[in-house]
Amino acid sequence: MPGAPLSLEIGIMRIAIALTGLVAIGGAARALDVSLKTPEVVLEAPPLTSALTDTTWLISEDFDTSSALPGGWSSIDYTDVIAPTYWNVNDLNTYGGTGAWWCGTEGDGWTGYGNMWRQQLDLTLDLSSATGITGLTYWQFFDAEWANPEPPDDTWDGGTVRVSTDGGTTWSVITPQQTYLYSSIYAFFLQDGTHDIPGWSGRLTSPDWEEVTFNLTPYVGGEVIVRFDFASDKFASPEDGIYDPALSAWFIDDVAVGNTSLDVYFEDDMEGALKPEWNPHAGPVTPSGDWWDIVDDSHPQPDGRPVYVSAPNALFIGDPASSQGDGTYYADDHELRPLDNGVELPPIDLSGDPDMETASIRWQERAKRDGVGGYQYFDVSTDGGTSWQEIEYRLEAGTFDWGEEEISYSLNAYIGMSDVRVRLRAGTGTGPEHYLYWYVDNVEVFYTKDATGIEGDLPAIGGKAALHDASPNPFNPRTRVSFTLAETADVSLRIFDVSGRLVRTLLDGRELAGDHSVSFDGRDNKGAALPSGVYTARLVTGETVQTTRLLMLK
Structure with a gap:
């Protein structure tokens, strides 16, 4: 094409070569030596002391005075929260030059992609004047969790490419000339309830960067949106320290659209300003609802046991109308929509007493989990709830009754801070076998300090005994x-x-x-x-x- 820039000529020639004969490019997936494990949690236990201490309660809640959450408490449905957009252009890993699209972030102590991500990169293409055999070609690098999946899925996290011809109302998966490496990505099932979504996962063939080609001829004559769609599950992402932090998730570079006659309709090597045809955003997830509630004896009583420790109420998350009759939230009862709800306590001020020595939170609970999809988290935030640090999560299967143990965590690391937030978070996966209920009662936040004598009782709740x-x-x-x-x-x-x-x-x-x-x-x-x-x-x-x-x- 006389007078065209060298990069454009190369791009057009690449399209022509990729489309001519619809030649398959690629090879078998290369195994990645990854050992998946449950993240280890280290809890701080404050040292025992023989010094005399006094105790002050900051929060003491038994949920017995109202059928609604107490003042200052709040609940949130995390399946209805718009996530940040993580598709971005940078130079962390490029096919050539100084820029490439990357589905990832540089987090607090980790780099790559996180748990329960749904990230979508849309490219709007005007093919109204296109003619002949037309296609999209680009280079990509992919690295995501794939080892030891559970059938019927053959990988955990991954990405696929979809198209829409009605402005984004409906989408369908399209298959590249090279074919997808995996036939069913679990993360799409977890988030959408649909198996058999093919795509890429793990690392690609050698070399790590691969050229990918899609035939867009069926869409010639109109406008089409191409979507690069990435999904991850709840565990084993770079957020958990699992993968090489510099080479995680999806990189896309040197994108070109044209035909075998060397006509070009779009080209971008991500070296300059962002072109208007691109639209990076977080993907939607169907909300499952807010299931936290205050319950009393009218609530289904699992195994005939009370739903509270101190009568008449307790905090509860689950499903009172469960098909199992015991209050468990079963994903199978809700069209396989996952549960993901949190409840936040009122802000805690640990800065007001210069004599404060230890600070703690404790509560009593009853819980039931399937051991695969049902989980319970305890998290802390020191920036007003913008970001949260996971202190512990519990996933093991079983039914855990009142009185088996009192849950207790140290807050010593936050002494001196005036706005400490804590939350309880519970959820399930989307498998038909995933379930959970969680009852919580007698939540207390307190601190100890030096005292001069032992006479007298500690602060009491109630005062009738x-x-x-x-x-x-x-x-x-x-x-x-x-x-x-x-x-x-x-x-x-x-x-x-x-x-x-x-x-x-x-x-x-x-x-x-x-x-x-x-x-x-x-x-x-x-x-x-x-x-x-x-x-x-x-x-x-x-x-x-x-x-x-x-x-x-x-």
Whole structure:
């Protein structure tokens, strides 16, 4: 083409070569040596101390005064949140020159793509004047989680290419001349509920950059939108430290559209300003709804057990109309839409007391998870909820009843900060076997500081129970904890260490009205001797919670 720039001539020749004869290019996928594992979580346990301490409660919520979330608490459906756009042009990895499209980001301590991404890059093409055999050709580099998938899918994360001829209302997958390397990407099933979406995943053939060609001849004479569509699942992305951080997700370079007669309709090597034909954006996900609620005895009671620790209410996420009759959210009951909801506590100020030594959060819970799709998260934010740090997630299968353990986490790392946010987040996958319910009660955020004496009780919730001072106190090696009941009641009397961890259950059953005294020998539930330090005895009688402080000196 006389007078055309060299790069344009090369691009047009490349289109012609790629389209002539519809020659297949490419090869077999190259295996990537990746070991998938559950992310390890390290929880800080505040050290035990023999110093006398005082305890102050910042949040103490039993959900018993209202059928709605308490003031300052908020819930959110994360399946209805518009995600950031991560398609961007940069020079991290290019086929040549200084720019390429990249589906990735430079995160906090990681680089690449994240969990539960849906990122789409649209290219609008005017082919109204196109003639002959017309096609799209570009170079791409791909690296995503693929090893050991679960049938019927043959890879985990990946990308595909779709087209729309009605302005983006409907889309269909198109197949490249080289064919896709995988026939069913799990992440698209997880997000859309559809198997058999083909595409790329893992690393491409050698060399890592490959040329890809699509036949656009069926769309000649009108406008067509080409979409580069990427999806990831919940785990094992660069966000979790799984892959080479410099070579993750999807890179696209040197894009050209033309025909075998060397006519060019679009070309971009991403070296200059962004062309208006491009539209990067996050993809939509069908919302599953906000399922957090305050429930009472009218709610289905799994296995006949109460839905609360302190009557009459508890915080709950699940599905009261579950087909299983036990309150579990089953994805199969909801057209395989995943559950992903969070509930945030009111902001916590850990900066107001210069004598603050330890800070903690604890709650009691009952949960049921399938072990594959159902999960529970505990997260912390220090920037007003803009970003969140995962402290722990629980995925193991089983039913976990009230009283098996009290969940407790240290907030020591955030002492001195005036706006600490914490949230509980729960969800499922989209498999028909994925399910979860989660009951939460007696949520407490508190801190300890130096005190000058041991007399008096710790702050109590309620105030109706008559829990008396332990005697002797301080003690070694044994003391007695006494209480009085005005009427026969279900009683639990438990001992917690300074971090809020349950160490001993002294009573858990029905007791008659009157005076009671229980011996505590300074040992935990396994019979092991506990170290010197401050402990809390907590008496729960249904509607009343009382605590008193114990000091063991050896």
